[in-house]
Amino acid sequence: MASHAIARYRVYLRQRPVILAAFTVLAIVLFLAVTGISRAHQGQRHSIGERWFNRGIADLSAKRYKAAVTDFRGALLYSPDEYSYQLHLAEALIGEGQPGPALAYLTNLWEREPDNGIVNLELARLAAQRGETELAIRYYHNAVYAVWPSDQEGRRRDARLELIELLLGINAKAQAQGELIALAESVAPDPVLQERIGELFLRAADYEHALAAFNTVLKSDRHSVPALAGAGHAAFELAQYPLAQLYLQAAVAANPNDSSSAERLKTTQLVLHMDPFQRQIPVSERDRIVVRAFQTAGERLKICKLGAVASGAKIGEPPLADQWERLKPQITETGLRRNPDLVERAMDLVFRIEREAGARCGMAQGTDLALLLISKMHEGS
Amino acid sequence: MEPQSNAENFVENGSASDWIHQHSPRSLWRLVFREDRLFLILSVFIGVFAGLAVVCFRFAIDWSRLYLLGTGAVLTPARMLLAPSLAGLVIAALVIHLFPRARGSGVNQTKAALYIFNGNIPFRTAIGKFVTSALAIGSGHSLGPEDPSLQIGACIASALGRKMRLERDRMRLIAPVGAAAGLAAAFNAPISAVLFVIEEVIGRWTAGILGSVVLSAVSSVVVTRWFLGSESLFRIPPVEMKRPTELIAYAVLGVAGGLASVVFASGIAWLRPIAKALPRWTQYLQPGVAGLLIGIIAVLGAPQVMGAGYEYIDQAMHGQFTWKFLAILAGLKIVATMLSFVSGTPGGMFAPTLFIGAMLGAAVGGAEHVLLPHLAGSPGTYALVGMGVLFAGFLRAPMTSVFMVLEVSGNYSIIVPVIVANTFAYVISRGLQPTAIFDLLTRQDGLELPSMEEQREEDILRVEDAMQPADGPVLDAEKTLDQAVEALHSEIEQVLVRLTPTGWGIVSKQQLLTMASEGKGATALGALLPIAAVPYLHPDHPLETALRYVDRWPLVPVVSRADFQKLEGVLTQRYVLERYREFGDG
Numbered sequence: 001m002a003s004h005a006i007a008r009y010r011v012y013l014r015q016r017p018v019i020l021a022a023f024t025v026l027a028i029v030l031f032l033a034v035t036g037i038s039r040a041h042q043g044q045r046h047s048i049g050e051r052w053f054n055r056g057i058a059d060l061s062a063k064r065y066k067a068a069v070t071d072f073r074g075a076l077l078y079s080p081d082e083y084s085y086q087l088h089l090a091e092a093l094i095g096e097g098q099p100g101p102a103l104a105y106l107t108n109l110w111e112r113e114p115d116n117g118i119v120n121l122e123l124a125r126l127a128a129q130r131g132e133t134e135l136a137i138r139y140y141h142n143a144v145y146a147v148w149p150s151d152q153e154g155r156r157r158d159a160r161l162e163l164i165e166l167l168l169g170i171n172a173k174a175q176a177q178g179e180l181i182a183l184a185e186s187v188a189p190d191p192v193l194q195e196r197i198g199e200l201f202l203r204a205a206d207y208e209h210a211l212a213a214f215n216t217v218l219k220s221d222r223h224s225v226p227a228l229a230g231a232g233h234a235a236f237e238l239a240q241y242p243l244a245q246l247y248l249q250a251a252v253a254a255n256p257n258d259s260s261s262a263e264r265l266k267t268t269q270l271v272l273h274m275d276p277f278q279r280q281i282p283v284s285e286r287d288r289i290v291v292r293a294f295q296t297a298g299e300r301l302k303i304c305k306l307g308a309v310a311s312g313a314k315i316g317e318p319p320l321a322d323q324w325e326r327l328k329p330q331i332t333e334t335g336l337r338r339n340p341d342l343v344e345r346a347m348d349l350v351f352r353i354e355r356e357a358g359a360r361c362g363m364a365q366g367t368d369l370a371l372l373l374i375s376k377m378h379e380g381s
Numbered sequence: 382m383e384p385q386s387n388a389e390n391f392v393e394n395g396s397a398s399d400w401i402h403q404h405s406p407r408s409l410w411r412l413v414f415r416e417d418r419l420f421l422i423l424s425v426f427i428g429v430f431a432g433l434a435v436v437c438f439r440f441a442i443d444w445s446r447l448y449l450l451g452t453g454a455v456l457t458p459a460r461m462l463l464a465p466s467l468a469g470l471v472i473a474a475l476v477i478h479l480f481p482r483a484r485g486s487g488v489n490q491t492k493a494a495l496y497i498f499n500g501n502i503p504f505r506t507a508i509g510k511f512v513t514s515a516l517a518i519g520s521g522h523s524l525g526p527e528d529p530s531l532q533i534g535a536c537i538a539s540a541l542g543r544k545m546r547l548e549r550d551r552m553r554l555i556a557p558v559g560a561a562a563g564l565a566a567a568f569n570a571p572i573s574a575v576l577f578v579i580e581e582v583i584g585r586w587t588a589g590i591l592g593s594v595v596l597s598a599v600s601s602v603v604v605t606r607w608f609l610g611s612e613s614l615f616r617i618p619p620v621e622m623k624r625p626t627e628l629i630a631y632a633v634l635g636v637a638g639g640l641a642s643v644v645f646a647s648g649i650a651w652l653r654p655i656a657k658a659l660p661r662w663t664q665y666l667q668p669g670v671a672g673l674l675i676g677i678i679a680v681l682g683a684p685q686v687m688g689a690g691y692e693y694i695d696q697a698m699h700g701q702f703t704w705k706f707l708a709i710l711a712g713l714k715i716v717a718t719m720l721s722f723v724s725g726t727p728g729g730m731f732a733p734t735l736f737i738g739a740m741l742g743a744a745v746g747g748a749e750h751v752l753l754p755h756l757a758g759s760p761g762t763y764a765l766v767g768m769g770v771l772f773a774g775f776l777r778a779p780m781t782s783v784f785m786v787l788e789v790s791g792n793y794s795i796i797v798p799v800i801v802a803n804t805f806a807y808v809i810s811r812g813l814q815p816t817a818i819f820d821l822l823t824r825q826d827g828l829e830l831p832s833m834e835e836q837r838e839e840d841i842l843r844v845e846d847a848m849q850p851a852d853g854p855v856l857d858a859e860k861t862l863d864q865a866v867e868a869l870h871s872e873i874e875q876v877l878v879r880l881t882p883t884g885w886g887i888v889s890k891q892q893l894l895t896m897a898s899e900g901k902g903a904t905a906l907g908a909l910l911p912i913a914a915v916p917y918l919h920p921d922h923p924l925e926t927a928l929r930y931v932d933r934w935p936l937v938p939v940v941s942r943a944d945f946q947k948l949e950g951v952l953t954q955r956y957v958l959e960r961y962r963e964f965g966d967g
Contacts, residue, residue, distance in 0.1 A: 016419060019545055023426045027433075031604075034433050038608045041440045048452045073454035077692065081612060104699035108616055 049078030053085055060088060065095035083109065087118060099126050117146035121159050128166055136166060157187060161196070168203050176204040184209060191217045191224065198230045202237075210234040225254045229261045236264050239377045244268045270370035276347060277378055287336040290346050294331045296367045297350040298324055304361040320353050351375035417589060420551050424558050424593040427541055428600025431534035431562035435601065436608045438511055438533060442526055445519020446688065461521065461679040461687070465672025468520030472513045472726055473668045480509020483727045487532025489823050491560045492582055492830045500539055500552035507536030513727040517668070521687035523675055523717035525732020527567040534563020534601070557582045558593045565598035566605040568731075569614065573785040574598045580778050581819065584833040613789055615695040618761030620792045627758050631798040634745045634763060635770055635805025641741055642774030642810040645715050645734075646818045652723040653825055664725060671724035675717045685710055686717040689732035694739040694768075698761040702740075704747025711740035730818075734775050735768045742767015762798070765790050769799045774806035777817035777834055782807075844927055845920035847960035848939045848950030855879055855948055858886075858907030865906055866897045875936050878906060879946055880914065885938045887915045920949050924960065927952050 056071030072089035079085055086105050093102035103126055109119045124139030140163035148155040160183050167176035184197050198213030214231035217224050232247030248265035251258060272278075276289040301321055330339070331346045354372045363369070449464040450456055476484050483506060494502045514529035538559020542552050557578050565574035575591075575598050583590055622628075656667060678686055685693040697707060718733035746763025765786055772782035786799045811834075816824070820832040853873035856865050858880045869876065869890055876893065878886040888906075901909055916930050917938045930937045931954040941947040 014546070016545060020422065020426075023541070027426065027429050030430070030433050034436055034608060037437065037440060041443065044447075045443070048447070052453070070453070070455050074452065077452075077454055080616070080692075080695075101696075101699065101701040104618065104701065108618070108699070111619075 045078040049075045049082065049085070051075075052078070053082075053088070056088060056092065060092055060095070063095065065092050065097075068092035069096055069098075083112065087122075090122060094122065094126070099129060102126065115142070115146045117143050117148040117152075117155055117159065120146050121155075121162070124159075124162070124166075133166070133170055137163065140166065153186075157183065157193075161200075164200055164204075168200070173204045173206075176200070177206045177209075180204055180206065181209065184213065189216050189220070191220050191227075195224065195226055195230065198227065198234070202230060202233055205237075207234040207237040211238065223250075223254065225251055225258070228254065229258055232261060232268075233264060236268055239373070241268050241271045241373075241377075245272060267366075267369055267373065270367055271373050271377075274367065274370050275374045275377070276343060277374075283337070283340075284333070286343065287333045290336055290343050291331055291333055293350045293371055294324075294328070294346050296371060297353040298328065300357045300361075300368050301353050304357040320349070320356060323349055324353065351378075416548055416551060419545070420547070420554075420589070420593055421596060423541060423545060423547075423555075424596040425600045427534070427538040427555070427559050428562040428565075428597035428602075429604055430537045430541065431530075431559055431597065432566045432601035432604025434507070434511070434533050434537060435530045435563055435566035436605055438515060438526060438530060439609065441511065441515035442519045442689075445515050446521075447519075449520045450687070456679065456684050456687070458680045461684060462673065462676035465521040465676050465687070466669045467672075468516050469522065469668030469670070469672035469724070469726060470665070472517055473665045475509070475513050475516075476668075476725065476727065477664060480505065480513060482506040483509030483513045484725045485727075485826065486819060486822050487528040487530075487535065487560070487563075487729065488581060488819050489826070489828070489830065490532055491535040491556045492819075492823070493828060494535060494539060494556035495553055495582065496830050497828070499549055500542055500547075500555045502532075502536045502539040502556060504536055504540045507533045507540075510536070510727055514729075517721070517726045517728045518688055520672065521675060521679065522668070522672055522721040522726050522728060523686055523688070523690075523714060523733055524721050524726060524728025524730070525689045525735075526729065527564060527731035528729020529727060530563040530567035531560045531729070532563065534559040534561070534566070534597075538562070538597070554583070554590055554593070557590070558597045561594040562597035562601035566601040568785070568789075569602060569605060569609075569611070570785060570788040571595070571598040571602045572788050573781050576784050577778055577781040580780050581776075581833050584831065584836050613791070614691050615698055615789070617765070617790045617792070618698050618700075618759065620759070620762045620765060620790055620795050622758060622762070622794060622798055624755075626755070628798060628801050630746070630749045630753070630758070631763075631766055631802040632805055633749065634742055634766060635802035636809060637745050638738060638741060638767060638770030638802065639774045639806040639809025639813075641711065641715070641737060642771055642806060643813040645719070645737065645771075645775050646810070646814050646821070648715065648719045649722060649818065650814075650816075650821050650825075652719055653822070656723045656725070657825070667724035668721075668726040671720040671726060674720050678713055678717055683710060683713045686714045690714070690736040691732065694736055694764065697739050697743040698764040700743075700760045702743070704744045704751070704760075707740045707744035707747060711737050711744060714740065731776070734771045737775075738768040738771030739764040740767070742770065762795065765795065766798050766802050770802045770806040773803035774810035775818060777807070777810065777819075779803055779807045842924035842960060842964055843920065844918045844922045844924055844939055844952060845949075846964075847924055847927070847956045848920065848952050849956055851877060851938075851948060851951045853877075856906060858905065860906055861903055862893065862897055862906060862909060863902035865893055866902070869893065877915075877936060877938055877948070877951070879948075880907065884914050885917050885940070887934065887936055917945070918952065924957060927957050931957050 052071050052074035056068045056075060059065075059068035059071055069089065069092045072085055072092055075085045076082065076089060086109055090102040090105040090109070093099070093105070102122070106119055106123050106126065109116065110123060113119065120139045120143035124136045124143055127133075127136035127139055140159060143159035144156050144163065146156070146159075160179055164176050164179045164183070167173075167179065180197060180200055184201075187193055187197070194213045194216045198210045198217065201207070201210035201213055211231055211234035214227045214234060217227035218231060221227070228247050228251035232244050232251050235241075235244035235247055245265065245268045248261050248268060251261045252265055256262070274289055274293060276286045276293065281289075301324055327342075327346060327349060329335075330342055336342050336346075350371060351374075354368055354375055357368070358372050445468075449468060450460050482490065482503065487510070490502065490506070494500050510529045510532050514524070514526065518524055518526055535556040536559070538555045541559075542555035547555065560582055561574050561578040564577060565571040568574055575594050578594055579586060579591070583594075659667070675687060693710070696702065697710075702710070714733055714737045718730060718737075721728060722730060743760045743764040745767070746758065746760045749763075750760070768789075769782040769786035772785060773779045776782075782803050783796070783799050787793060787796060817832065817834045820830070820834065823830045853876050854868040856868065856876055856878045858878055865876070874890055876888055876890060878888055880886050896909060915934050915937060917940045918927055918930070919942050920939055921942075927937060931952060935953065937952040938948055939950045939952060941949055
């Protein structure tokens with residue numbers, strides 16, 4: 001009886017629907033088992049990957065790039081698609097001097113996340129290294145408007161600063177000014193940052209914004225030597241010589257080793273002393289300045305041997321040397337007192353000589369430079 | 382069955398009990414579990430089980446690598462030397478004593494199951510392949526996981542088929558269905574797996590087989606992706622072909638790939654019999670010695686040759702090696718894979734083939750970039766095309782090679798370079814090494830399995846090769862009996878009659894003469910005769926089709942496909958047999 005039941009049971013088990021049902025149950029059981037194995041496997045891989053990654057971070061921080069590359073490659077064995085692993089490997093590769101492989105990783109990362117700030121910044125740097133300026137600018141712009149994992153404002157600002165450095169490096173001053181203005185508007189009045197912005201404005205030849213930036217610094221620290229020097233430089237370039245003198249004096253007093261500020265101060269003082277058109281100076285003093293300027297121009301004329309006709313001279317106009325020789329007898333203190341109109345004529349000739357000499361014989365120095373600056377100051381007046 | 386016809390049946394038969402009987406749960410059950418439908422359902426189960434097995438196999442390889450070679454990207458020399466050699470000794474013992482069938486190519490064993498063993502593969506083979514291959518690949522032997530996966534899939538399918546007690550025809554086909562599932566799971570590429578199994582194992586396309594193979598491949602890929610993700614085996618770089626002139630460079634790659642394939646295949650063909658001929662006790666040492674030699678290659682500066690090497694394919698694609706080093710790696714990988722394979726270490730040659738192809742491709746691309754910068758594209762593109770080139774040249778699967786590259790890259794803009802390069806490689810490889818690697822291995826093992834390549838290339842006889850012009854007249858059915866008798870020759874026995882509108886018939890001379898003597902001469906043939914309609918053939922039909930008819934019909938008309946009334950010739954049994962005899966003699 002029992003054997004009969006078993007036989008019937010076996011027949012039942014051989015039915016195809018029953019076998020298929022058994023397969024289904026087996027599939028479910030195996031699926032659950034493999035899920036468990038898979039989790040254990042993934043967990044192990046993840047932890048090994050993390051271990052290599054942390055080791056890589058430590059090596060990268062210590063600038064042991066070769067070891068960092070090995071570590072990050074090890075980490076990537078376990079999580080090949082882990083974004084941060086690839087990114088750090090790219091950074092380590094750049095540090096190790098392997099821009100090619102780094103570029104491959106970064107390009108791959110960029111395709112995955114085109115608005116990632118770090119990737120765009122690294123790609124910009126690599127493009128800049130390869131001299132692909134347009135591409136670099138594009139990536140820098142991406143970085144400026146990209147998403148950053150932390151300190152978004154700070155990282156965007158730093159990216160823009162790098163972009164500005166690049167633009168200044170290729171002498172794209174107008175573009176650099178645009179970026180600087182945008183940067184200046186977006187940052188807090190942090191003295192250190194404003195000082196850097198002021199310096200960049202100076203390099204971009206935007207002296208008004210440079211002066212404003214340095215003034216911002218001086219508001220919070222009126223003894224900031226770099227800010228004083230920078231403000232003096234900006235004021236000097238803006239031909240605001242009295243203001244420049246103030247800043248530069250303070251800068252040189254605080255840092256006597258600042259030779260460029262000292263030189264600029266000297267020139268500023270010369271400009272202020274040699275300008276005959278200053279208000280509120282006695283006539284006798286003005287005449288003395290004119291005579292001295294005329295003599296300085298004569299010396300420059302001789303050294304520079306400007307015998308020919310000046311560039312841009314009117315037709316039939318005699319050479320500058322002849323004009324100077326012809327006017328020389330009249331340019332004395334007595335002569336000027338007798339005929340004040342000569343002041344204008346004498347200084348006009350002085351300015352023309354200095355400009356011509358500057359164009360033909362190179363950058364003027366000392367008093368010649370001062371006269372040239374005075375001529376620029378009064379251009380058009 | 383459609384509802385309307387059911388209702389009609391009901392009305393016509395008028396029997397409710399019949400209808401109920403026809404649609405009883407038992408009959409519905411039979412309808413669902415008809416053999417062909419059951420086979421499709423079973424294909425899904427095969428795919429699921431094969432997928433699960435391949436996932437576990439991948440984990441096993443990974444664990445084996447972690448514990449034998451270490452966790453880092455840079456391996457220590459001691460591990461590089463000891464892991465493959467010691468693992469080789471263990472594998473040899475396992476293969477000799479426990480799993481003798483784990484040795485050798487899974488593709489050939491699947492073919493053997495199909496053509497020799499009626500679909501039966503012992504399940505023990507799957508266990509053996511799983512354990513020994515995982516140990517071999519994980520320890521650094523230069524072999525890949527695809528071929529073992531294919532065989533594991535085939536074993537699982539065979540076991541399920543046996544359990545289900547399938548009919549013999551279905552049972553034979555079950556192993557390739559499982560093979561497709563295993564390969565699809567290993568490659569994460571169902572189309573390539575289906576094509577490979579059709580191209581290299583089954584060798585023919587039929588809707589029944591294709592449906593099962595596709596179902597199993599897709600099921601296994603779904604399972605694999607569930608656990609391992611859908612990412613490709615390598616990160617694919619941006620791939621493009623900028624100028625048509627680049628095709629010249631890809632043709633050069635095809636030539637190089639073809640030659641490399643010949644070197645690789647010839648090396649295996651030469652070394653394998655030598656290794657097999659060595660005394661039996663050396664079989665305990667061969668995998669260990671092969672492992673040691675691979676370890677030495679690794680220690681000397683090329684650790685990339687160890688294991689399947691997918692991570693290095695990835696690096697080659699992203700231009701992380703110089704072209705000279707890539708060329709060296711391609712050469713060393715050929716040596717390392719030959720050593721591993723001929724030593725009898727279980728494992729596959731798919732991954733090494735892809736590795737060699739990628740390195741060779743990137744090397745050729747890099748060299749061309751130096752020599753002819755205006756001709757060459759990116760190294761990644763060359764590496765990708767190179768993989769297809771070796772697949773076509775070495776494995777001799779031209780269709781699969783093209784689709785594999787497309788499927789892996791997901792980029793159809795690369796299709797023209799792939800086709801150009803693969804064609805060159807395939808033609809050169811076929812020219813210099815007439816026997817494909819799988820056929821060569823089979824013959825070395827003393828089996829005579831059908832060669833798919835030879836089948837593809839085989840000349841087949843067609844009806845036009847055997848047909849002859851009709852001896853006697855061809856009569857129209859509208860003609861009168863008198864006209865027909867006038868047209869008869871003395872020698873002929875049978876006459877073809879053209880029936881309207883498109884049929885053909887046959888009548889004997891004797892019948893015509895008898896009816897004429899009965900005074901029916903003015904009557905049209907069509908109205909008179911008991912003309913027997915005969916089947917007709919077209920000139921392009923395979924000659925074997927004619928064999929179905931020529932023993933039953935003395936004369937079979939061969940007609941034009943454009944005009945069924947136009948007789949091109951006739952076939953008789955004698956013509957067919959004579960043609961076959963001539964073909965056999967030739």
